[in-house]
Amino acid sequence: xxxxxxxWEYAPSLEGTSHIxxxxxxxxxxxxxxxxxxxxxxxxxxxxxxxxxxxxIAWATEDDVDLAVMAAxxxxxxxxxxxxxxxxxxxIFRIARLMQEHAKELALIETLDGGKPxxxxxxxxxxxACNHFFYYAGWADKLQDAFPxxxxxxxxxAGQIIPWNFPLLMAAWKIAPALxxxxxxxxxxxxxxxxxxxxxxxxxxxxxxxxGVVNIVTGNGDTGAAIVNHPDVDKIAFTGSTAVxxxxxxxxxxxxxxxxxxxxxxxxxxxxxxxxxxxxxxxxVNGIFFNQGHVCCAGSRLYVQESIxxxxxxxxxxxxxxxxxxxxxxxxxxIGAINSKEQLxxxxxxxxxxxxxxxxxxxxxxxxxxxxxxxxxTIFTNVAxxxxxxxxxxxxxxxxxxTFRTIDEVIQKANNSPYGLAAGVWTDKGxxxxxxxxxxxxxxxxxxxxxxxxxxxxxxxxKESGFGREGGLHGLEAYLK
Amino acid sequence: MKAHKPLFSQIPKSPTIDKVGVExxxxxxxxxSIKGTAKMQGLSMVLSMIDLTTLEGKDTxxxxxxxxxxxxxxxxxxxxxxxxxxxxxxxxxxSIAKDALKDSSIKIASVSTAFPSGQSTFDVxxxxxxxxxxxxxxxxxxxxxxxxxxxxxYNFVFDEIAAIKEICGQKRLKVILETGELANxxxxxxxxxxxxxxGADFIKTSTGKIQPAATxxxxxxxxxxxxxxxxxxxxxxxxxxxxxxxxxxxxxHNLVMVKEILGEAWLTNExxxxxxxxxxxxxxxxxxxxxxxxxxxxxxxxxx
Numbered sequence: 001x002x003x004x005x006x007x008w009e010y011a012p013s014l015e016g017t018s019h020i021x022x023x024x025x026x027x028x029x030x031x032x033x034x035x036x037x038x039x040x041x042x043x044x045x046x047x048x049x050x051x052x053x054x055x056x057i058a059w060a061t062e063d064d065v066d067l068a069v070m071a072a073x074x075x076x077x078x079x080x081x082x083x084x085x086x087x088x089x090x091x092i093f094r095i096a097r098l099m100q101e102h103a104k105e106l107a108l109i110e111t112l113d114g115g116k117p118x119x120x121x122x123x124x125x126x127x128x129a130c131n132h133f134f135y136y137a138g139w140a141d142k143l144q145d146a147f148p149x150x151x152x153x154x155x156x157x158a159g160q161i162i163p164w165n166f167p168l169l170m171a172a173w174k175i176a177p178a179l180x181x182x183x184x185x186x187x188x189x190x191x192x193x194x195x196x197x198x199x200x201x202x203x204x205x206x207x208x209x210x211x212g213v214v215n216i217v218t219g220n221g222d223t224g225a226a227i228v229n230h231p232d233v234d235k236i237a238f239t240g241s242t243a244v245x246x247x248x249x250x251x252x253x254x255x256x257x258x259x260x261x262x263x264x265x266x267x268x269x270x271x272x273x274x275x276x277x278x279x280x281x282x283x284x285v286n287g288i289f290f291n292q293g294h295v296c297c298a299g300s301r302l303y304v305q306e307s308i309x310x311x312x313x314x315x316x317x318x319x320x321x322x323x324x325x326x327x328x329x330x331x332x333x334x335i336g337a338i339n340s341k342e343q344l345x346x347x348x349x350x351x352x353x354x355x356x357x358x359x360x361x362x363x364x365x366x367x368x369x370x371x372x373x374x375x376x377x378t379i380f381t382n383v384a385x386x387x388x389x390x391x392x393x394x395x396x397x398x399x400x401x402x403t404f405r406t407i408d409e410v411i412q413k414a415n416n417s418p419y420g421l422a423a424g425v426w427t428d429k430g431x432x433x434x435x436x437x438x439x440x441x442x443x444x445x446x447x448x449x450x451x452x453x454x455x456x457x458x459x460x461x462x463k464e465s466g467f468g469r470e471g472g473l474h475g476l477e478a479y480l481k
Numbered sequence: 482m483k484a485h486k487p488l489f490s491q492i493p494k495s496p497t498i499d500k501v502g503v504e505x506x507x508x509x510x511x512x513x514s515i516k517g518t519a520k521m522q523g524l525s526m527v528l529s530m531i532d533l534t535t536l537e538g539k540d541t542x543x544x545x546x547x548x549x550x551x552x553x554x555x556x557x558x559x560x561x562x563x564x565x566x567x568x569x570x571x572x573x574x575x576s577i578a579k580d581a582l583k584d585s586s587i588k589i590a591s592v593s594t595a596f597p598s599g600q601s602t603f604d605v606x607x608x609x610x611x612x613x614x615x616x617x618x619x620x621x622x623x624x625x626x627x628x629x630x631x632x633x634x635y636n637f638v639f640d641e642i643a644a645i646k647e648i649c650g651q652k653r654l655k656v657i658l659e660t661g662e663l664a665n666x667x668x669x670x671x672x673x674x675x676x677x678x679x680g681a682d683f684i685k686t687s688t689g690k691i692q693p694a695a696t697x698x699x700x701x702x703x704x705x706x707x708x709x710x711x712x713x714x715x716x717x718x719x720x721x722x723x724x725x726x727x728x729x730x731x732x733x734h735n736l737v738m739v740k741e742i743l744g745e746a747w748l749t750n751e752x753x754x755x756x757x758x759x760x761x762x763x764x765x766x767x768x769x770x771x772x773x774x775x776x777x778x779x780x781x782x783x784x785x
Contacts, residue, residue, distance in 0.1 A: 007745050008519065008522055008523065008526065008736070008740060008745060008748055009519060010513060010514065010515060010519050011515075011516050011517040011518050011519040011520075013514035013516050119512055123512070274497065275497070276496060276497045276498050276499035276502060277496050277497075278496065278498075278502075278506075278705050279498070279499040279501075279502025279503065279506070280502075282502055282505070282506050283502065314712075322741045322742075331512070331513075331514040332513055332514055428497040428499075448499050448501070448502060449501065449502065449505075
């Protein structure tokens with residue numbers, strides 16, 4: 001007989017770290033070689049879950065960026081643009097295969113450097129990143145079929161700047177279509193999460209990709225600015241904050257540079273009264289707590305029809321109680337560490353704003369590790385459309401909940417935002433899905449699911465969420481003349 | 482116990498179920514990592530929750546006696562193992578099992594109501610149940626009338642369950658939905674709500690005669706019905722997945738699901754059971770692997 005007073009706790013199940021070897025210092029990957037930064041400066045990258053230093057990362061200067069762009073130009077002119085498309089495809093395919101072979105390492109490094117749970121980097125980030133390379137490898141020699149009756153021409157050198165929330169995946173989103181379309185690349189990972197991009201550089205080196213086709217330069221905002229302002233860059237692809245996106249747009253105004261911006265969001269997740277409620281609750285959790293809420297398309301504004309609001313909120317609170325928050329290396333962890341001290345401060349600032357605005361706070365009661373940057377999953381009820389926390393992007397595990405009475409009302413409220421990246425619609429009725437999806441102004445709309453990504457599916461925003469699309473054929477077109 | 486006679490009209494509207502969402506949720510339970518002490522504890526719990534079952538046309542008193550011996554002596558080479566929760570047999574075998582288990586606390590569950598099809602008259606179903614109870618059954622595993630359910634006669638199904646529960650009195654009633662015949666998860670949820678409100682102490686997935694049986698999707702849907710009922714009324718209802726759970730891994734995944742949906746209070750054989758014939762030995766093999774570090778061949782574990 002079992003004792004009903006017994007509790008059954010999962011024993012810690014930590015992913016081992018012995019199968020990876022990080023260098024003490026990472027240089028810049030330019031022209032197929034590892035090069036020291038010209039001013040010999042490096043910065044530390046830390047594990048946000050423990051605040052321990054992982055490695056030193058080179059800080060690329062304007063001169064280094066210039067070197068990288070020159071290498072990319074040379075590789076473009078002499079090798080990549082004149083290579084047979086089917087040969088280019090083989091290289092991209094080879095990178096995908098090598099990434100798969102190193103999947104375990106990539107997942108672990110992603111978790112160490114970024115704080116996301118190992119379950120997510122293992123099951124989502126890394127497989128999706130590999131799939132992007134596989135997908136675009138397939139298109140490389142079929143561009144004419146993809147865009148019939150068009151004179152297919154690549155752009156040249158693409159400067160790419162990516163954020164810290166999905167470091168490897170964003171690198172894949174950027175590099176794979178650029179290479180498939182025949183461009184060469186200078187990519188800058190985010191300052192706090194350079195390691196998987198550098199590991200990818202090692203993989204690219206091992207793949208035998210011709211020197212200079214992909215260059216990885218690490219650094220901070222100045223390094224990014226040097227890429228954006230470089231006169232010999234033909235295209236800027238940026239994923240990150242709306243504030244920086246605006247700076248980039250200003251900087252490239254009046255130049256011939258092509259731009260695509262994938263920026264912030266405050267996406268509406270809408271639950272109608274006939275929704276499959278238990279699955280909707282899962283979708284709400286996945287929408288806002290996936291990757292600690294560091295997701296540009298996070299379903300951070302929840303709209304629930306009044307007749308079911310009480311039930312949904314009650315079930316949501318219960319469900320939050322079974323989330324495991326803690327060490328990202330534990331395979332049972334659902335919510336890991338916040339990416340940086342700065343981001344944690346931002347999130348806490350918004351939580352305080354919410355409290356001061358008079359909204360009702362609910363947080364899961366759980367022990368948090370004593371070191372590292374952690375934030376309890378948080379929801380606010382009694383929120384108005386005019387509340388700051390319902391308008392501004394928080395980029396953390398913080399959900400605002402509003403109620404609505406009619407479908408017209410919720411469409412109005414959902415669209416009443418400077419952003420327009422994504423939305424979710426939960427209903428059992430097909431006709432309602434089509435009605436809502438045709439009226440919501442957002443680049444991606446999920447029905448009865450949330451945060452689903454696929455290489456074949458385009459992704460991008462309306463309004464202040466940016467322009468241009470990544471993924472699918474749309475993503476390829478962004479790298480063609 | 483319930484104070485009032487249950488009424489069909491009191492059943493709340495069943496929520497809609499999105500199958501894709503359920504599959505996704507269920508896959509998350511399967512990525513929980515159960516190791517070390519958690520695994521030992523889990524395996525031991527699984528053993529204690531098994532309804533060791535033989536439900537065959539060819540069942541004989543000797544077969545039942547042998548199974549009852551196994552139920553009490555799962556693996557005598559190892560100290561500290563629990564016994565199973567119950568044995569599950571046909572009504573005619575109840576007296577045999579009763580005699581074979583007279584010195585143990587193992588319960589005797591009997592299937593009834595013209596198991597497995599339920600295609601008989603109401604009188605036959607009632608006397609079938611009464612016979613099993615008179616022979617000494619502690620628990621009754623009845624089947625619902627799936628034909629009636631699928632033709633929309635929910636009232637009929639409800640009344641049948643309520644009537645059988647009345648016969649059972651304090652004896653626990655498990656209601657088998659035979660989910661493999663109910664076509665979709667919305668129907669599983671509807672049938673769960675009907676059974677719970679008609680007085681089921683346990684709801685059970687399957688007879689073991691129809692595939693698919695206790696898939697995690699189906700068990701998840703039924704657990705959510707139990708949870709909603711508990712949240713609404715404070716009354717606990719038990720769950721018994723049966724059929725198709727033959728590995729330790731799948732059994733542990735089921736426990737993870739129970740823990741995370743219903744909570745630890747349900748992690749006892751009073752509220753959760755596995756209906757299985759071959760699960761016990763797989764669990765024992767895993768258990769001994771944890772103890773000795775060696776994975777022994779199946780021939781070192783007795784089948785009956």
